[in-house]
Structure formats: structure tokens, C-alpha cells
Amino acid sequence: MKKVNFRESKPGLNSPYDHKMAAKQANIELIPLGKDILSPACQHGPTLLFERWDKSTSQNRQFFACSAFRDRKQCQFFQWADQKSSNASLNIEGNGFSHKDLRNRYFQFKKLPRSSRSVCCTCGRLLLEGELSDHAKKGHLLKHKVGLKDVKQPSFLFKPLDDNKTFAQYLFSKTTVDFLMETFESLGFTHVLCVGTPRIHEAVQNGKRSGNMSMSSMLLDLDERYAQIYPPALFTKYNMFNHHFFEPNGKVKISKFLNEGKEHTILVTDPPFGGLIEALASSFTKISSMLKELHPDGNPSMEKGFLLPMILFFPYFMEKRILQNLSTLSMIDYKVDYDNHNLFNSQQKKKGSPVRMFTNISQVLFRLPAEEGYWFCQSCQKYSSKENWHCKDCRACTSKDGTTYVHCDACLRCVKPSRSHCFKCGVCQLKDHVCGQQVLLGCHICGELDHKRRDCPARTTNGESLKTIRLGKRKQNQKCGIRAKKQGTMSNV
Ligand SMILES: C[S@@+](CC[C@H](N)C(=O)[O-])C[C@H]1O[C@@H](n2cnc3c(N)ncnc32)[C@H](O)[C@@H]1O
Numbered sequence: 031m032k033k034v035n036f037r038e039s040k041p042g043l044n045s046p047y048d049h050k051m052a053a054k055q056a057n058i059e060l061i062p063l064g065k066d067i068l069s070p071a072c073q074h075g076p077t078l079l080f081e082r083w084d085k086s087t088s089q090n091r092q093f094f095a096c097s098a099f100r101d102r103k104q105c106q107f108f109q110w111a112d113q114k115s116s117n118a119s120l121n122i123e124g125n126g127f128s129h130k131d132l133r134n135r136y137f138q139f140k141k142l143p144r145s146s147r148s149v150c151c152t153c154g155r156l157l158l159e160g161e162l163s164d165h166a167k168k169g170h171l172l173k174h175k176v177g178l179k180d181v182k183q184p185s186f187l188f189k190p191l192d193d194n195k196t197f198a199q200y201l202f203s204k205t206t207v208d209f210l211m212e213t214f215e216s217l218g219f220t221h222v223l224c225v226g227t228p229r230i231h232e233a234v235q236n237g238k239r240s241g242n243m244s245m246s247s248m249l250l251d252l253d254e255r256y257a258q259i260y261p262p263a264l265f266t267k268y269n270m271f272n273h274h275f276f277e278p279n280g281k282v283k284i285s286k287f288l289n290e291g292k293e294h295t296i297l298v299t300d301p302p303f304g305g306l307i308e309a310l311a312s313s314f315t316k317i318s319s320m321l322k323e324l325h326p327d328g329n330p331s332m333e334k335g336f337l338l339p340m341i342l343f344f345p346y347f348m349e350k351r352i353l354q355n356l357s358t359l360s361m362i363d364y365k366v367d368y369d370n371h372n373l374f375n376s377q378q379k380k381k382g383s384p385v386r387m388f389t390n391i392s393q394v395l396f397r398l399p400a401e402e403g404y405w406f407c408q409s410c411q412k413y414s415s416k417e418n419w420h421c422k423d424c425r426a427c428t429s430k431d432g433t434t435y436v437h438c439d440a441c442l443r444c445v446k447p448s449r450s451h452c453f454k455c456g457v458c459q460l461k462d463h464v465c466g467q468q469v470l471l472g473c474h475i476c477g478e479l480d481h482k483r484r485d486c487p488a489r490t491t492n493g494e495s496l497k498t499i500r501l502g503k504r505k506q507n508q509k510c511g512i513r514a515k516k517q518g519t520m521s522n523v
Pocket residue numbers: 097098196197198199200201202225226227228229230250251252253268269270271300301302303
């Protein structure tokens with residue numbers, strides 16, 4: 031079981047029970063802090079407890095920080111856990127408009143003649159009469175003569191917040207959206223709970239409107255621009271890192287949605303890759319247990335503890351960490367395609383997208399498109415990508431990164447094609463390695479051994495936030511004789 035110094039709680043509730051349960055289900059062992067400290071709240075709900083090296087005391091020190099915004103410029107909240115602070119207050123952040131106000135603005139906007147309908151793509155705001163000049167003065171990107179059809183495609187209309195560490199808005203390509211829609215339909219899902227997947231929500235809503243689809247969906251996202259477009263029943267502002275709802279009836283709305291869909295509901299989530307998987311696992315476990323409360327006998331289509339069928343999008347090299355926290359998921363070979371993804375460097379392009387789907391739905395049910403080269407492996411009873419060959423010795427389709435792995439009889443496992451066995455070192459190594467030299471293996475940022483710092487999905491995240499997870503891993507690595515980076519020197523890349 032993974033050891034993580036991770037604590038969360040509701041402001042004002044002195045009960046550790048809830049997160050102990052969540053941690054148990056998410057397979058996280060919480061390290062007790064000795065006493066029950068309440069986690070203070072920032073504008074984005076309850077904060078999380080992190081740990082970092084404190085130079086002044088030369089020891090690890092715990093602190094509370096925002097669960098969603100780890101860039102201090104975006105959320106300034108910081109509090110040492112051993113110091114009391116008066117700035118801890120729950121103050122709902124917003125753009126000054128309630129969901130109802132935003133919807134009223136939307137109806138006014140729709141009534142305007144097309145020639146007067148402008149949208150500020152920078153702010154993601156539908157503009158009413160007299161509001162244009164302010165945004166124009168600031169040099170914002172404006173779109174004029176906006177058609178009503180454009181408003182129904184907000185993920186194309188608004189500027190994706192992809193240069194923002196927190197939102198990390200990378201949007202699925204049409205191929206991926208179409209594949210997912212077909213999959214949901216063929217698997218008999220009627221309700222899609224979209225957590226940070228606005229493009230999926232949009233596809234379901236537009237499919238429903240055009241009469242092509244009978245599915246329902248609801249969007250849970252931190253990006254409140256969507257509150258203009260979708261009524262309260264179809265959108266609620268939500269922080270997936272602390273299961274915090276920004277509207278008082280947010281939780282009730284989800285319960286209602288889950289209750290309607292019952293066992294035909296699927297949770298589809300594409301979180302920012304820099305976030306803490308432990309925190310996400312805890313939130314998804316809570317959403318799943320909302321279904322359990324509604325259906326105490328359980329969902330017959332699901333096996334073990336986690337009841338809600340789900341798809342989580344994450345890079346393949348985070349597989350181990352994901353399975354440690356959400357043990358009922360398994361990785362599907364499908365390469366998830368995006369319109370605007372900066373993870374693609376030239377090397378990555380050759381191998382295709384590094385993002386995969388993790389699901390608790392039986393792999394045999396996931397039919398991957400043959401026209402894209404996916405094939406069904408009878409031995410594994412799952413679809414594999416074209417370059418992923420079945421290895422008789424490993425008894426699995428072993429390739430992960432988009433290249434064809436080859437079996438090494440000495441290592442007794444499949445390895446990347448760039449490596450060959452070095453009998454001096456006793457392991458498979460890169461061809462140009464220097465024998466016997468201690469090499470820095472793995473990633474400095476998250477500690478995983480199967481990728482380097484430059485490829486780490488967490489590299490845009492503040493180094494200190496992930497240290498809680500890395501600590502245990504680094505100790506392990508040191509034991510194996512792998513040089514680890516000195517504590518406290520990790521910095522933002
Ligand atoms: C990587 S993008 C995924 C978009 C998805 N690929 C699509 O095309 O629909 C991450 C999404 O999560 C949302 N998000 C970021 N941080 C969040 C948080 N703390 N809680 C909820 N949603 C968040 C972003 O606004 C964005 O919509």
C-alpha cells in the first residue's frame with residue numbers, strides 16, 4: 031500500500047473518518063499527523079496538506095495549500111500546518127455573477143440580432159450591448175456576428191486555457207470524441223458524467239439536440255465560463271481535487287443525475303496531468319460511493335469496490351501510480367488524440383499520443399477501431415495497438431509507449447527496442463551507455479522509472495506539491511543504488 035502524507039477534510043468538520051474511508055478505497059495509507067488538524071479552506075474549497083523541505087528548520091514541514099491552483103500567483107493561500115492563521119476562510123470565488131445571472135445574460139444575448147452578438151474569446155464572455163469596448167481596449171480576442179450554433183460549441187468558441195497550469199485545457203480531437211460516443215452507445219450507457227471533459231458534454235448535448243443521440247450528460251468543471259452556456263441541471267462548478275462544489279446544491283444535482291442513470295451512468299474524466307492522483311482518486315471514490323448510497327445492493331455489472339464505471343485519461347507512464355490509487359482500473363491501448371496538446375515533441379509524434387484510457391470496464395468490451403490498426407489479442411482478451419505484439423514468454427501484449435518492445439531472455443521481460451542486453455551491467459541498457467556508471471534513472475519529478483523529467487506530465491506543476499509522493503519513492507530508489515537528486519533542490523521546470 032502506498033504511504034502518502036495526504037490529508038483532507040471539510041472545513042469545520044472535525045472528523046477524519048471520511049478521508050480514512052476514501053483513502054482505504056483508493057488504496058492510500060494516510061500517515062497520522064498525531065492530532066486532528068482541520069484543513070483550512072481557500073477560495074477553491076478545502077486545502078490539501080503537503081510537505082516540503084524547510085531550509086530554516088532543516089527538516090520536512092507540512093503546509094496547507096490550494097488543491098486546484100498550485101501556482102501561488104493564482105491562489106495565494108499558504109499556511110504552515112503548525113501555525114494558526116486568520117486568512118483561512120471559505121470564500122466562494124466567482125466572476126461576480128451567479129449561475130442564474132449568467133443564464134439571464136445568455137438569454138439576452140440570444141435575443142440580440144446576429145450582427146450585434148459578440149463574444150470575448152479571451153474572457154470567454156458573451157457580451158451584451160455596451161460591454162464590447164472594455165474588452166476591445168484591453169486587446170482581447172473578439173468574435174463578432176456569433177451564430178447560435180457557435181454558442182452550442184463553447185469548447186470551440188472560448189480560447190482553451192492551455193497555457194494555464196491549472197486548467198491545462200487540452201481538448202479531444204474529433205476522432206477521439208467520435209470514438210468515445212460510439213463506445214458509450216455500444217456499451218449501453220445513457221448518462222455521461224463529464225468531469226473536466228467539456229468536449230464530451232458538448233458532443234452529447236449536440237447529439238441529443240439533433241436527435242442523433244438519446245444520451246444525457248452533465249458537466250463538472252472548474253471553468254465557470256460554461257455556466258453561461260449550460261443551465262444549472264447540466265453544469266456545476268466543481269473542484270475535482272477536493273470534491274468541492276461551488277454551488278450549494280451541486281451535490282444534490284449529481285445525486286439526481288446518478289439516480290436517473292443508475293447502472294447506465296459512466297464517469298468520464300480528463301484531469302490536468304500535473305495534479306495529485308491520490309486527491310483525484312479520493313474524489314472519484316466519493317462520487318462512486320454516491321451511487322452506492324443510491325443502490326446499496328451494488329451495480330451488478332461492476333465487480334470489486336469501485337461501483338461507478340469510469341474512464342480516466344492519463345499518460346501511459348503514470349500507469350503504476352494510477353493503479354496504486356485506483357486498483358480496479360486497467361489501461362487500454364487506445365491512443366487519445368487532442369487538438370492542442372503540447373506533450374507532443376518530435377520524438378513523441380513518431381510514437382503517437384502518450385495519453386491512454388484507464389477504465390474499470392472489462393477490456394474485452396472495448397472495441398478499438400480496426401481501421402486505425404488495433405487488433406484483438408485472443409490470449410490477452412483485449413484489443414492492442416498495431417505495434418503492440420503479443421509476447422509468448424511474458425504472456426502479454428507488452429508494448430506501452432508506441433514502439434514495439436522486444437523480449438530479453440536474460441532479463442526475462444520485454445524491453446524498449448532502444449535497449450539491448452549488457453552482460454556487464456546485467457540489465458538491458460541504451461546502446462551508448464557507459465558500463466558500470468551510476469546513471470540517474472527515472473524521473474526527478476515524480477520518481478517513476480519509465481520516463482525522464484522532460485517527459486513528466488507533472489513537470490509544469492510546482493515541484494514541492496508532488497514531493498509528498500516522491501519522498502517514499504526516492505528512499506526506495508536510493509536503496510537500489512540509484513542516484514537520487516538532493517532533497518530540496520527540485521525546482522519548477
Ligand atoms: C486536460 S483538459 C480536458 C478536456 C477534455 N480533453 C475535453 O476535450 O473535453 C482538463 C479539464 O479539466 C478542467 N479542470 C482543471 N482543473 C480542474 C479542477 N481542479 N476541477 C475540475 N475541473 C478542472 C479544465 O477546465 C478542463 O476542462
